[in-house]
Amino acid sequence: MSLVRIDGMSVRLGGNTVLHHVDFSIDPGEIVTVVGPNGSGKSTLLRAIIGAIRPEAGRVTRSPNLRIGYVPQKLHIDPTLPLTVRRFLDLPRRVDAATARQTLEEAGAGALASRQMTDLSGGQFQRVLLARALLNAPELLILDEATQGLDQPGSAAFYQRIADLRDRLGCAVLMVSHELHVVMAASDRVICLNGHVCCEGAPEHVASAPEYRALFGTGTGGALALYRHEHSHSHDHGAPE
Structure with a gap:
């Protein structure tokens, strides 16, 4: 039974068709990453899954009482507002x-409870947003460009934490990302979106698909090379393919 299933969904925003006839599903425990150029409808897809927008056509089916945790792309906090990390977790409930201590620990933010939100680094801020998303023990964790503004080691460490959380908590993960090299290493399935689903499948399948190459160029072969390198090292240190 899929956690979320989308059948033939189309979405119009401001008179424009943003998504057209999208079929999509995510199953318990899998990590799915959505990639696509700017304006391809990635954030719109997430909003439809959450229930924030209503499709013009098609159907979105969520498993009953599905618990979703959401890590936004960015969150603006008034710099003049005194707000500790612990107090932030108390909003709005x-x-x-x-529970606060446990989720901060799980997100790698255990030492930050008394810190002011406005004093956090980019990586610390994202870990606190992750902790907040974990508060209701989500069955599906959704991340919208959650590593934007982090450097490459910071992004890689954040995604590794997400993979560890999936293994420990058993939640499914749905990510939108531009960082193709990290996506390849961290995902069970990649969906290439450009108003519709261009291609989907295992990372190595998508990276070699003509539709993917047409959107991202052949330079992304480097992403696949890195993916293969990392996986060969994790599988018996480079056993021949």
Whole structure:
């Protein structure tokens, strides 16, 4: 039983068709990454899954009482507002101390509870947003360009934490990302979106698909090379393919 299933969905925003006849599903425990150029409808797809926008056509089916955790692309906090990390977790509903402590630890932000939100680095801020998304023990964790503004080591460390959380908590993960090299290493399935689903499948399948190459160029062969390199090292240190 899929956590989310989309059948023949089309979405119009401001008179423009943003998504056309999209079929999509995500199953328990898998990591799915959506890639695509700017304006391809990636964030719109996420908003439809969450239920924030209503499709013009087609159907979005969520498993009953599906618990979703959401890490936004960015969140603006008034720099003049005194707000500690612990207090931030209490918005909009108060969270008990044990739950707050546990989710901060899971997100790698255990030492940040008393820090001011406005004093956090980019990576620390994203880990706090991740902790907040984990508060309701999500079955599906959704991340919209969650590593934007982080350097490459910071992004890689964040995605590794997401993979570890999936393994430990058993939640499914749906990510939107521009970082193709990280996507290749971190995903079970990649969906290439450009108003519709151009191609989808295992990372190595998508990276070699003509539709993907047409959008991202052949230079992304480097992403696949890195993917293969990392996986060969994790599988018996470079056993011959």
